[in-house]
Amino acid sequence: MDLPSFVPAYVELVDDPENLNVLLMGKNGSNVDTLIFAHVDSEDGQLVLISIPRDLYYQNRKINSIYAEKGVLAQVAAVEDVVGYKIQHYALIDMYVFRDIVDDLGGVDVTLKEDLIDPTYKTCDGEVCSTLYYAAGFHHLNGTEALRVARSRHTTSDYSRAERQQLILQGIQEKLRTLGVGDTGTLFELFATVLGALETDISLPQATQYFLKYQSYELDGGNVISSANVLQAVPVPVDYVTSHPLHWCEDETKPETCKDGYAIDTLQPQNHNWDLIRWYVNGVVEGD
Secondary structure (H helix, E strand, O other): OOOOOOOOOOOOOEOOOOOEEEEEEEEEOOEEEEEEEEEEEOOOOEEEEEEOOOOEEEOOEEHHHHHHHHOHHHHHHHHHHHHOEOOOEEEEEEHHHHHHHHHHOOOEEEEEOOOEEEEEEEEEEOOEEEEEEEOOEEEEEOHHHHHHHHHOOOOOOHHHHHHHHHHHHHHHHHHHHHHHHHOHHHHHHHHHHHHHOOEEOOOHHHHHHHHHHHOOOEEEEEEEOOOOOOEEEEEEEEOOOOOEEEEEEOOOOOHHHEEEEEEEEEEEEHHHOOHHHHHHHHHHHHOO
């Protein structure tokens, strides 16, 4: 992706009352592993999803660690600052609750663009145990299978995993559409169960209203803030042992300032320009 020669300074958060922004989060224990900015565009009839990598290094920490340190509202505020849009609502789900919800829906349909092979991911279905493998093409996934597809990352990038997570959300949207056509009562009961298992500020009446209003919107997915567009990989020195040894110098012209140690792998905006991320997000939202 070619970066612009000039990027404007995005000082104010975009806060358009005609549209709706929701931060979708998935966690495992106290760690938030999934961050998806969802923008509902009322004018274009679109639901835009943009994944934010958990390794994004924001204010001297990985952005996904903010929830464990400071709580959900601080996590929302950090993502607002990064993407440049006011977020009206948030929803945080534990991965095992996610599995149960997919099962309650009767599974979801997804089409994988490429084979998903992860020999490090052990799977057991009944008495048959193997390692994770899903061929490219159509799959009807139950909750456990959907969780596997959403979590696997050792043989693919975090970016590919983010795209698969968006595919599963699209499958959930399609399944909810079929329920919403003829059984509002079942839909209302499902939302009540789901909201009771989430950490969210969305009420049951709001969830039902939003679904009925936006269920026909087209989903624009596959958008991931990544090193393929505006980010770069940057090792950050730390004072503890990691799997990433690092030799660095505070001043390359002075050998006495060099030292050996360890680092964590992070993602940061190219040229350390945080307006690049807002520029990218704005372009996706506006369809530029």
